[in-house]
Amino acid sequence: MTMKPNLEVKIGKLKLKNPVMVASGTFGYGTEFEDVARISQLGAIVTKTITLKARIGNRPPRVIETPSGILNSIGLENPGIDRFIREKLPVLKKFKVPIIVSIAGESAEEYKELTQRLDNLKEIAAIEINISCPNIRRGKLFAQSETSTKEVVKAARGATEKTIITKLSPNVTDITLIAKAAQEAGSDALSLINTITGMAVDIEKKESKLGDVTGGLSGPAIKPVALFMVWKVHKKVKIPLIGMGGIMNWQDAIEFILCGSAAVAIGTANFVNPNAAAETVKGIENFLRKKKIKDINELVGSLRT
Numbered sequence: 001m002t003m004k005p006n007l008e009v010k011i012g013k014l015k016l017k018n019p020v021m022v023a024s025g026t027f028g029y030g031t032e033f034e035d036v037a038r039i040s041q042l043g044a045i046v047t048k049t050i051t052l053k054a055r056i057g058n059r060p061p062r063v064i065e066t067p068s069g070i071l072n073s074i075g076l077e078n079p080g081i082d083r084f085i086r087e088k089l090p091v092l093k094k095f096k097v098p099i100i101v102s103i104a105g106e107s108a109e110e111y112k113e114l115t116q117r118l119d120n121l122k123e124i125a126a127i128e129i130n131i132s133c134p135n136i137r138r139g140k141l142f143a144q145s146e147t148s149t150k151e152v153v154k155a156a157r158g159a160t161e162k163t164i165i166t167k168l169s170p171n172v173t174d175i176t177l178i179a180k181a182a183q184e185a186g187s188d189a190l191s192l193i194n195t196i197t198g199m200a201v202d203i204e205k206k207e208s209k210l211g212d213v214t215g216g217l218s219g220p221a222i223k224p225v226a227l228f229m230v231w232k233v234h235k236k237v238k239i240p241l242i243g244m245g246g247i248m249n250w251q252d253a254i255e256f257i258l259c260g261s262a263a264v265a266i267g268t269a270n271f272v273n274p275n276a277a278a279e280t281v282k283g284i285e286n287f288l289r290k291k292k293i294k295d296i297n298e299l300v301g302s303l304r305t
Contacts, residue, residue, distance in 0.1 A: 005288035006295045007281070009043070009262050011240050012163030012188030014126045016043035016098060016263065019296060020253065020281045023244050023267035024049055024102035024128060024167070025074065029088045030095055033270070038278040043263065044098040047088070049130045051104055052114060054080035058135060059211030064200045069219020069246070070268055071200055073135045073212045076104055081117055089123060098125035100165065104133060108155040115159035125163070129156055129187070132169030132194040134216045143169035143194075146181040157186035165242065167191040168233075170222070175229050176236040183237045191242040191265065192233060193226045219268040220246045227259050234260025234301050248276065250283025260301040 007018040021044040027033055030045055039045070057077030064071045079087070084101075092099050101124050103114040111129060118124050131142035131152055142148040149166070156164055166182040168175055170193040179190055195216025200209040208214070226245025234241055243261030247253050248269045256264050269276035288296060 005285060005293060007285060011263060014163045018043040018281050019263040020277050021046055021265045022270060022277050023265035026267040026270045030092050033274050037274040039095045039097060041278040041281055042097050044100050046100045046128055047102055048078055049076050049102040049104045050078050050081055050084050051076060052081055052110055061211055064209045068221035069217055071198055071215035071217050073210045073215035075135050076133055081114060093123050099123060100126045100128050102128040102130050104130045108151045111152050112155040112159045115156040119160040126165055127162055128165045128167055128191060130167045132167050134195060134197045141169055143178055144172050146177055149178050149181045150185040153182050153185035153187050163188045165189045165191050167194055169194050170196050170225055170229060176233055179233045179237050183239050189240040189242060193229050193245045196222050220248060222246050227255060230256055230261055231259040250280045253280050253284060254287060257299045258303040262300050
């Protein structure tokens, strides 16, 4: 009889049946994919980032394809927390997959308020604090400062006992300093990496191809950077990591797990193949069988150096 490997992983208080989730902003609220994707096979769904008030997002064009990924400048377009709870959450519940809600605010107080609003909703398994979106009109990102990171995480931590995941930015000098700051402030886990700031230029018009000039680069182009940052952070913190950045298939996912990711998130690949995440789950399981590995957790951070 063929051994069935254990795929269960633990992220804070959150237990997932497998380590594969979909990244915030790439899977909508699930309904956009329900007719084409095997959602029930996922470890978790991470929603589009929600803010206190509705946001219309940035000027178009907001998405540009590049030779090895995409640039996006969506600008956190979303219906706001009230409509999310009223209209989106009831639909998300039907998928019977853990729901991780991504949130963003203009201040620590807004993160606290958002967390408080979500705290009593039993349907929500965890909260992702997005402090690293490069596509908003403000100065320095919270994720680019140890002090600001601590302030935001502490505010959210004081408002809930749910699992808190802090999403980090690659647009920093040393991501390990920010990672340690988030851990010290009470984050249960870290997501890394968010997109890398980039541009695309129209040489005929002499202007950016994006309406807001710059955007966040995702897809295969950023995978080497993401792997390096996951590997680097894994050596410095004790909390679980959710690796992301250019994961297109199960082989990519295994690379992230070897570098220290307890779980992975599929992003840009969802636009290419709606079942990329479900196929990644199956691919990981088959890999463990082939290698006679009983538990996925045995692979986490096992890269030989």
